[in-house]
Amino acid sequence: xxxxxxxxxxxxxxxxxxxxxxxxxxxxxxxxxxxxxxxxxxxxxxxxxxxxxxxxxxxxxxxxxxxxxxxxxxxxxxxxxxxxxxxxxxxxxxxxxxxxxxxxxxxxxxxxxxxxxxxxxxxxxxxxxxxxx
Amino acid sequence: xxxxxxxxxxxxxxxxxxxxxxxxxxxxxxxxxxxxxxxxxxxxxxxxxxxxxxxxxxxxxxxxxxxxxxxxxxxxxxxxxxxxxxxxxxxxxxxxxxxxxxxxxxxxxxxxxxxxxxxxxxxxxxxxxxxxxxxxxxxxxxxxxxxxxxxxxxxxxxxxxxxxxxxxxxxxxxxxxxxxxxxxxxxxxxxxxxxxxxxxxxxxxxxxxxxxxxxxxxxxxxxxxxxxxxxxxxxxxxxxxxxxxxxxxxxxxxxxxxxxxxxxxxxxxxxxxxxxxxxxxxxxxxxxxxxxxxxxxxxxxxxxxxxxxxxxxxxxxxxxxxxxxxxxxxxxxxxxxxxxxxxxxxxxxxxxxxxxxxxxxxxxxxxxxxxxxxxx
Numbered sequence: 001x002x003x004x005x006x007x008x009x010x011x012x013x014x015x016x017x018x019x020x021x022x023x024x025x026x027x028x029x030x031x032x033x034x035x036x037x038x039x040x041x042x043x044x045x046x047x048x049x050x051x052x053x054x055x056x057x058x059x060x061x062x063x064x065x066x067x068x069x070x071x072x073x074x075x076x077x078x079x080x081x082x083x084x085x086x087x088x089x090x091x092x093x094x095x096x097x098x099x100x101x102x103x104x105x106x107x108x109x110x111x112x113x114x115x116x117x118x119x120x121x122x123x124x125x126x127x128x129x130x131x132x133x
Numbered sequence: 134x135x136x137x138x139x140x141x142x143x144x145x146x147x148x149x150x151x152x153x154x155x156x157x158x159x160x161x162x163x164x165x166x167x168x169x170x171x172x173x174x175x176x177x178x179x180x181x182x183x184x185x186x187x188x189x190x191x192x193x194x195x196x197x198x199x200x201x202x203x204x205x206x207x208x209x210x211x212x213x214x215x216x217x218x219x220x221x222x223x224x225x226x227x228x229x230x231x232x233x234x235x236x237x238x239x240x241x242x243x244x245x246x247x248x249x250x251x252x253x254x255x256x257x258x259x260x261x262x263x264x265x266x267x268x269x270x271x272x273x274x275x276x277x278x279x280x281x282x283x284x285x286x287x288x289x290x291x292x293x294x295x296x297x298x299x300x301x302x303x304x305x306x307x308x309x310x311x312x313x314x315x316x317x318x319x320x321x322x323x324x325x326x327x328x329x330x331x332x333x334x335x336x337x338x339x340x341x342x343x344x345x346x347x348x349x350x351x352x353x354x355x356x357x358x359x360x361x362x363x364x365x366x367x368x369x370x371x372x373x374x375x376x377x378x379x380x381x382x383x384x385x386x387x388x389x390x391x392x393x394x395x396x397x398x399x400x401x402x403x404x405x406x407x408x409x410x411x412x413x414x415x416x417x418x419x420x421x422x423x424x425x426x427x428x429x430x431x432x433x434x435x436x437x438x439x440x441x442x443x444x445x446x447x448x449x450x451x452x453x454x455x456x457x458x459x460x461x462x463x464x465x466x467x468x469x470x471x472x473x474x475x476x477x478x479x480x481x482x483x484x485x486x487x488x489x490x491x492x493x494x495x496x497x498x499x500x501x502x503x504x505x506x507x508x509x
Contacts, residue, residue: 068434
């Protein structure tokens with residue numbers, strides 16, 4: 001998938017979120033494909049620190065002028081950190097989707113079981129190929 | 134099969150395409166935000182050839198248009214245009230459009246893209262008692278909008294006629310780089326600007342329209358002219374407080390509810406919808422269109438509920454992020470008693486109740502943006 005960056009070592013969902021394991025926690029963001037599809041992120045609706053999130057349910061949204069994309073929790077757990085910088089600089093999601101454009105950190109409640117639902121970088125890149133004509 | 138305009142090849146090469154009203158059109162080229170900024174700060178160009186062009190001519194053309202539209206066509210001077218609506222017998226809006234008076238007995242109306250066929254068939258049905266000829270010339274005339282504070286400068290380079298003498302809603306025939314065109318000082322962005330009609334420019338033979346488009350781009354280079362897609366077009370018109378047919382106005386909404394009373398001339402001769410509109414005007418419309426500016430971060434979208442406390446007053450009909458003011462803005466309908474400027478309401482945006490304030494139109498500061506800052 002040459003058009004879209006898919007870094008190794010992260011886990012992905014078919015809804016285009018990524019998960020990075022950091023010690024016992026999961027950092028979450030949206031993939032390069034997601035940010036490119038939205039094109040210009042002008043607003044990110046962040047969850048609240050302390051909120052309980054459930055896998056596959058919306059924890060917030062990433063929005064362009066004309067479109068809204070839900071951010072679905074890839075992992076269940078409790079939000080321990082959110083990227084407050086996105087309130088003033090939502091374009092970080094476009095500029096560094098896997099870096100300073102991260103969305104939230106979740107302390108997982110059922111990591112081992114739920115990790116099996118996620119794709120590794122190779123499987124996600126394969127999946128993207130099926131999505132793009 | 135989706136329809137295409139003269140500029141289809143350009144759009145596909147440079148733009149991100151979507152389907153709109155049966156046409157394949159560009160949503161954006163560079164991006165909706167930079168395109169909006171180009172129009173507010175310098176100049177942008179839009180292909181608007183998907184819209185309708187209906188020529189109405191004949192001895193009864195003035196009487197006919199005065200009967201089917203609510204504005205006073207008889208008061209329109211030759212070479213001028215006005216905004217108007219066409220209503221059904223219940224006062225509901227069939228379409229809103231600009232009517233250009235090209236000659237004593239010839240008019241050009243510009244229906245919305247999605248209403249081309251509906252409008253033409255309505256006009257023809259109502260024309261039986263009038264001596265008029267109605268020609269659907271949408272596919273024979275190309276139409277571009279050149280919008281922004283530098284629009285005049287760009288077009289002035291292409292012709293010898295003095296464009297500064299054209300007032301807002303005025304028009305004239307010019308030669309733009311040698312191509313015959315009619316330009317009108319009109320638009321759908323809130324900025325100063327022109328709409329450029331190139332005659333004898335059929336969509337099957339696009340070269341004349343393409344030449345015109347490229348010539349405008351060339352002359353606009355120094356002003357960093359930006360091709361703009363439908364995304365910017367929608368945001369700019371919403372920032373300016375203008376209605377989008379099918380969203381903010383429909384056949385079940387009257388022009389008085391939509392706060393378009395300035396185009397309803399009850400004192401003129403009989404017209405379709407007059408009785409209902411006269412009664413509604415006397416009683417005052419029960420519900421009206423308002424502008425809403427969010428007081429906190431978030432983006433209202435069409436269909437979001439508008440609330441006062443826990444009671445739902447109505448729905449958002451258009452909403453967006455405004456790149457010009459950096460806030461979420463919307464329009465929608467509420468009972469008249471909640472329509473005063475400064476009224477605090479809430480909008481339910483994806484399950485969150487966000488505070489909003491009723492504001493006048495346009496949403497931006499008219500000393501910084503919009504045609505008011507450069508035109509009388």
